[in-house]
Amino acid sequence: MSDSTSTTPPEKMKALVGGRGKDWVLDDVTVPEPGTGEVLVRNRAASTNNADLPMLAEADPTNGGHGKEFVAGFEYAGEIAAVGDNAGEWSVGDLVMGSVPSAFAEYVVADHRFVQPRPTDLDPAVACALPTGLLTEHGALTTAGFTSGQSVLSTGATSGIGLIGVQMAKALGASTVIATTRSAAKQELLKSVGADIVIVTGDEDLTETVLSVTDGRGVDVVLDHVAGQTFADSLPATAEDGHVVNIGRLAGPQSTIDLDALSYRHLNVHGVSFGFTRDWEMADIIAGLLPEVIPAVTRGEIRPKIDQTLPVTDFLLVAERLRSGDAQGKVVMTF
Numbered sequence: 001m002s003d004s005t006s007t008t009p010p011e012k013m014k015a016l017v018g019g020r021g022k023d024w025v026l027d028d029v030t031v032p033e034p035g036t037g038e039v040l041v042r043n044r045a046a047s048t049n050n051a052d053l054p055m056l057a058e059a060d061p062t063n064g065g066h067g068k069e070f071v072a073g074f075e076y077a078g079e080i081a082a083v084g085d086n087a088g089e090w091s092v093g094d095l096v097m098g099s100v101p102s103a104f105a106e107y108v109v110a111d112h113r114f115v116q117p118r119p120t121d122l123d124p125a126v127a128c129a130l131p132t133g134l135l136t137e138h139g140a141l142t143t144a145g146f147t148s149g150q151s152v153l154s155t156g157a158t159s160g161i162g163l164i165g166v167q168m169a170k171a172l173g174a175s176t177v178i179a180t181t182r183s184a185a186k187q188e189l190l191k192s193v194g195a196d197i198v199i200v201t202g203d204e205d206l207t208e209t210v211l212s213v214t215d216g217r218g219v220d221v222v223l224d225h226v227a228g229q230t231f232a233d234s235l236p237a238t239a240e241d242g243h244v245v246n247i248g249r250l251a252g253p254q255s256t257i258d259l260d261a262l263s264y265r266h267l268n269v270h271g272v273s274f275g276f277t278r279d280w281e282m283a284d285i286i287a288g289l290l291p292e293v294i295p296a297v298t299r300g301e302i303r304p305k306i307d308q309t310l311p312v313t314d315f316l317l318v319a320e321r322l323r324s325g326d327a328q329g330k331v332v333m334t335f
């Protein structure tokens with residue numbers, strides 16, 4: 001698990017700074033020091049998230065933004081470069097990945113409990129696109145009380161985290177994974193990551209199709225990334241005593257639901273937002289990945305979809321790609 005290329009951290013590092021204008025600026029900033037309970041990671045690659053552009057726009061002082069400078073980014077992969085006091089079992093050189101603010105930088109400081117081990121053969125440029133998806137989808141499955149042999153419906157399954165969730169559900173023994181997309185052209189993508197049945201919303205009725213492929217019973221667990229009408233339609237497609245977990249609101253936060261569907265089926269509805277999870281809960285969520293999920297990653301059963309990988313010096317192209325809305329999967333920057 002160690003990488004012998006680790007060296008003493010320098011004083012300055014390259015980082016993408018927001019809050020100065022419309023775009024990030026690649027600048028020299030001070031390398032952070034790990035405090036008590038923290039580790040310093042030499043970051044080799046960082047992946048974009050759908051929060052990156054909104055954060056940049058909100059901070060843009062040339063367009064009414066707050067103008068507070070920040071190092072951008074959330075997901076990283078590299079190796080431990082320094083270990084603070086009381087920072088668990090980590091050692092310099094351990095291969096890691098994780099999700100933490102200020103990840104678009106050559107060095108990242110993280111709470112040692114939030115760092116995920118990176119399998120030896122997993123390139124940082126691939127690993128960096130996994131952590132948020134892993135913790136979110138596994139956290140949602142855990143919230144739903146998912147167990148091997150249950151059926152899962154993932155809505156908005158072509159989303160970055162949704163694709164990871166489909167693979168994870170299969171790797172953890174789901175009997176059937178049903179995945180939705182609005183686009184017929186993306187059916188093959190969902191099949192390729194292991195979806196047993198793909199529903200193209202708009203062409204097919206979500207509720208009717210799920211009930212028909214589950215012999216009228218409905219699925220045990222819904223991982224909903226879409227909200228809106230899709231969330232409403234997933235309720236009567238859920239088995240009695242089943243669990244519906246809202247993860248994302250791709251179609252907007254409002255949903256008008258039929259409470260009869262909820263009540264008659266004794267459904268359990270949950271909302272998760274791991275960006276707002278309290279530290280002690282997050283430590284459990286990350287630790288929960290170790291027994292089954294990280295081994296499935298090691299076996300190659302869970303991989304992120306990556307649109308393209310560029311050096312961080314091409315950050316303007318990265319922002320342009322994100323703004324285009326054409327990216328199919330994560331855009332990765334290498335350091």
Ligand SMILES: NC(=O)c1ccc[n+]([C@@H]2O[C@H](COP(=O)([O-])OP(=O)(O)OC[C@H]3O[C@@H](n4cnc5c(N)ncnc54)[C@H](OP(=O)(O)O)[C@@H]3O)[C@@H](O)[C@H]2O)c1
Nearest residue numbers: 050158159160161181182247248249250251272273274275
């Ligand atoms: N709860 C948490 O802790 C947590 C953590 C991370 C992300 N999230 C949320 O989870 C969602 C997915 O995140 P992501 O970064 O993985 O997303 P993403 O990759 O940007 O999602 C892209 C996909 O979203 C689908 N989509 C876009 N607009 C849609 C709409 N109006 N209706 C239905 N589908 C739509 C598209 O699927 P098709 O074209 O195939 O339909 C597209 O493939 C987001 O809402 C995000 O905020 C939540």
